[in-house]
Amino acid sequence: MAEINVTLPPRESTPAAASKIKLSARNVGVFYGAANALRDVNMDFEENQVISLIGPSGCGKSTFLRCINRMNDTIPGCRVVGSINMDGTNIYSADIDPVELRARVGMVFQKPNPFPKSIYDNIAYGPRIHGMVSTKTEMDEVVEWALRSAGLWEEVKDRLLQPGTGLSGGQQQRLCIARAIAVHPEVILMDEPCSALDPIATAKVEELIDELRQTFTIIIVTHSMQQAARVSQRTAFFHMGNLVEEGPTDVIFTKPKDQRTGAYITGRIG
Amino acid sequence: MDKEHIVHSYDTELNQLQNMIAEMGGLAEMQLARAVAALVKYDADAANDIVEKDRRIDELEDAIDDLAVRLIAKRQPMAGDLRTIITGLKVSSNLERIGDYAKNIAKRTVTISSATGLRGPISTIARMAALVQSMIKNVLDAYIAHDADKADDVRARDQEVDQIHSGLFRELLTYMMEDPRNITPCTHLLFIAKNIERVGDHVTSVAEQIHYMVHGELPLGERPKQDLSSFTLVEPK
Numbered sequence: 277m278a279e280i281n282v283t284l285p286p287r288e289s290t291p292a293a294a295s296k297i298k299l300s301a302r303n304v305g306v307f308y309g310a311a312n313a314l315r316d317v318n319m320d321f322e323e324n325q326v327i328s329l330i331g332p333s334g335c336g337k338s339t340f341l342r343c344i345n346r347m348n349d350t351i352p353g354c355r356v357v358g359s360i361n362m363d364g365t366n367i368y369s370a371d372i373d374p375v376e377l378r379a380r381v382g383m384v385f386q387k388p389n390p391f392p393k394s395i396y397d398n399i400a401y402g403p404r405i406h407g408m409v410s411t412k413t414e415m416d417e418v419v420e421w422a423l424r425s426a427g428l429w430e431e432v433k434d435r436l437l438q439p440g441t442g443l444s445g446g447q448q449q450r451l452c453i454a455r456a457i458a459v460h461p462e463v464i465l466m467d468e469p470c471s472a473l474d475p476i477a478t479a480k481v482e483e484l485i486d487e488l489r490q491t492f493t494i495i496i497v498t499h500s501m502q503q504a505a506r507v508s509q510r511t512a513f514f515h516m517g518n519l520v521e522e523g524p525t526d527v528i529f530t531k532p533k534d535q536r537t538g539a540y541i542t543g544r545i546g
Numbered sequence: 547m548d549k550e551h552i553v554h555s556y557d558t559e560l561n562q563l564q565n566m567i568a569e570m571g572g573l574a575e576m577q578l579a580r581a582v583a584a585l586v587k588y589d590a591d592a593a594n595d596i597v598e599k600d601r602r603i604d605e606l607e608d609a610i611d612d613l614a615v616r617l618i619a620k621r622q623p624m625a626g627d628l629r630t631i632i633t634g635l636k637v638s639s640n641l642e643r644i645g646d647y648a649k650n651i652a653k654r655t656v657t658i659s660s661a662t663g664l665r666g667p668i669s670t671i672a673r674m675a676a677l678v679q680s681m682i683k684n685v686l687d688a689y690i691a692h693d694a695d696k697a698d699d700v701r702a703r704d705q706e707v708d709q710i711h712s713g714l715f716r717e718l719l720t721y722m723m724e725d726p727r728n729i730t731p732c733t734h735l736l737f738i739a740k741n742i743e744r745v746g747d748h749v750t751s752v753a754e755q756i757h758y759m760v761h762g763e764l765p766l767g768e769r770p771k772q773d774l775s776s777f778t779l780v781e782p783k
Contacts, residue, residue, distance in 0.1 A: 299660065498667055501624060502622055503621075504699070505624075529624050529625060529628075530624075530625060530628060530762060531625065531629075531761070531763070532625050533760025537625075538625045538626055541551055541624040541625050542551070542623070542624050542625050542626060542627045543551050543552050543553060543621075543624075544549045544550065544552065545549070545552075
């Protein structure tokens with residue numbers, strides 16, 4: 277009989293080899309007028325990892341997510357304090373152009389929001405306005421690459437000129453992911469990307485997230501604890517504007533340190 | 547975790563799981579006590595009744611497995627809840643084995659029915675069983691109270707059981723050498739002693755699971771072991 281020698285799965289106590297820090301938040305706080313929505317967040321994000329932000333509604337997780345591509349700049353009365361360094365440069369320093377920043381830090385929203393344009397133009401829009409391609413052939417290549425990366429190419433290759441809004445919900449969300457990656461970002465922010473999708477479409481997006489991790493750093497806000505447990509390597513729990521606990525996902529979901537984290541993930545506080 | 551779940555039926559089901567473990571543990575403890583009492587008195591009727599009552603322990607194990615699987619599927623438990631359910635599954639399987647050992651002691655009691663010349667080793671067996679019973683009781687208290695320190699304390703006490711077992715093993719071999727008519731009852735007593743020693747091991751395993759349930763990790767370090775019976779050799783004089 278052949279000798280069987282199964283490779284044992286890694287124990288959570290084995291620390292993964294640390295990779296490069298992509299983003300680093302220091303003392304980040306957010307005020308909406310006088311209201312302090314987020315307080316003193318310190319957190320590092322490693323390259324090629326998926327990081328989940330979880331917590332009850334109003335805990336500050338989406339507010340924090342929007343700090344990372346300066347989306348909060350667009351909200352009147354919103355003020356961000358502290359610093360977020362990407363590759364060592366503070367994205368809040370005066371010489372950073374928020375529009376350029378948002379090409380480096382892409383975003384996918386809760387509800388799929390394709391442009392009212394063709395599937396092709398949904399993808400081509402970003403590379404075009406950022407002047408990333410010069411010829412039609414180059415653009416065709418970018419569109420195909422983005423759609424392939426988002427696992428959508430085989431489903432839409434014969435109808436690229438039909439409107440993106442005609443796709444199913446799950447396909448639309450993958451189109452939005454393809455649109456986000458078409459400009460070759462470094463970081464992708466996802467704000468509850470599956471909450472409007474059925475379980476099959478959700479599974480496809482989750483599979484996609486795992487593949488995209490090879491290329492990008494992904495930060496995902498989710499209300500589904502199971503999703504956070506499935507897709508992410510690290511998880512951060514926010515509560516009432518504070519970052520309560522951050523750590524390896526398997527530790528957070530099996531033996532969280534803070535009692536508030538335990539209470540939230542086991543369904544004891546809303 | 548003392549706060550209640552937002553969904554009350556979740557708490558109800560978790561409590562039900564823990565109550566079933568408590569009942570199962572209480573039964574296993576009682577079965578062992580009664581099996582040893584029947585042995586001391588050579589009471590075959592009581593022994594037969596013990597064999598019969600093991601069925602309830604088996605039923606409880608099935609019910610616990612069933613509830614635990616349903617809880618996992620329905621609630622997708624996390625953190626302390628997940629550990630409580632997984633621990634419930636493992637502890638119930640330990641308790642079921644303890645019930646089986648008690649049943650086996652009862653069966654052997656019926657077989658040997660009288661071994662009047664062997665009061666010495668039988669009273670040693672009773673002493674060993676009393677120790678194991680108190681370990682079962684304490685480990686169940688630790689389970690209900692989520693008290694890892696108490697569980698750790700039980701785990702450390704198993705070496706006393708091992709020591710008594712090693713001594714008894716040697717003693718029984720000597721009896722067999724003295725008189726071949728002792729071989730049959732002594733062999734049964736050897737198995738009975740081994741059964742009680744194994745019960746101690748299962749209690750230890752339960753104690754370790756309680757430590758995991760409370761802290762999220764198994765207790766560190768090898769547990770102290772004193773069972774030397776596997777290395778014991780008594781030469782005829």
